[in-house]
Amino acid sequence: MTHSIKFWAVVPAAGVGKRMNADRPKQYLELADKTVLEHTLLRLLQADIFTAVAVAISEEDPYWSELTVASHEKIIRAKGGKERPDSVLSGLHAISDQAADDDWVLVHDAARPCITTADIHHLINALVDDEVGGILAVASADTLKNVNANNILGTLDRTHIWRALTPQMFRYHSLKTALESTVGNPAITDEASALELQGLQPKIVEGRPDNIKITRPEDLALAQFFMTQQ
Numbered sequence: 437m438t439h440s441i442k443f444w445a446v447v448p449a450a451g452v453g454k455r456m457n458a459d460r461p462k463q464y465l466e467l468a469d470k471t472v473l474e475h476t477l478l479r480l481l482q483a484d485i486f487t488a489v490a491v492a493i494s495e496e497d498p499y500w501s502e503l504t505v506a507s508h509e510k511i512i513r514a515k516g517g518k519e520r521p522d523s524v525l526s527g528l529h530a531i532s533d534q535a536a537d538d539d540w541v542l543v544h545d546a547a548r549p550c551i552t553t554a555d556i557h558h559l560i561n562a563l564v565d566d567e568v569g570g571i572l573a574v575a576s577a578d579t580l581k582n583v584n585a586n587n588i589l590g591t592l593d594r595t596h597i598w599r600a601l602t603p604q605m606f607r608y609h610s611l612k613t614a615l616e617s618t619v620g621n622p623a624i625t626d627e628a629s630a631l632e633l634q635g636l637q638p639k640i641v642e643g644r645p646d647n648i649k650i651t652r653p654e655d656l657a658l659a660q661f662f663m664t665q666q
């Protein structure tokens with residue numbers, strides 16, 4: 437029997453964001469009138485495509501329950517994990533009794549509040565008939581060097597280099613299997629790398645370069661600027 441494919445979002449939001457040097461995790465810093473995490477979740481909900489959005493939150497997190505969006509009917513709280521892939525797996529477990537193996541899951545960083553509805557739908561439209569899935573990415577504008585300490589070992593061929601963004605879109609079962617089999621591997625810094633290790637070949641879909649990840653203090657002002665331009 438066939439069923440209609442559903443779309444789920446998983447948002448890892450249990451990081452501490454050390455590089456921000458702030459008094460709280462970066463997803464709780466203010467950006468215009470809301471926290472970074474509220475912007476991110478509201479934008480995912482606005483896309484109007486997800487059955488639910490599972491958000492991985494640290495158990496010691498004192499900020500989450502203060503957010504209005506925490507009680508939204510489509511938001512499911514999951515337990516944050518030790519590393520990002522553990523948080524994503526926890527989000528997948530939180531929807532395990534509702535998600536079918538071939539449903540699509542879009543994993544999106546809590547720290548990327550500038551994601552647009554158009555980019556979410558662009559990714560979905562490009563990959564919905566694909567076997568494996570793939571990710572939003574942007575071509576590298578800079579020349580990239582392979583270095584050891586401050587010695588340049590080589591120059592990468594820029595025509596083959598893309599920067600991986602999120603959302604990253606994969607089938608529920610294959611994403612869960614890939615993450616479970618790579619638990620603890622420090623080379624897994626995004627979902628695609630876990631699937632690549634399974635011998636699969638995710639696709640890239642060109643995304644907007646303003647879908648930045650808040651990482652350093654100056655990124656907040658940049659994100660605010662992008663939001664006013666969008």
Ligand code: C5P
Nearest residue numbers: 448449450451518519520523545546547
């Ligand atoms: O630290 P980084 O910017 O790479 O984190 C990317 C995303 O993963 C952030 O949204 C962060 O909150 C999340 N994360 C998580 N659990 C961890 C570490 C990071 O959910 N243990």
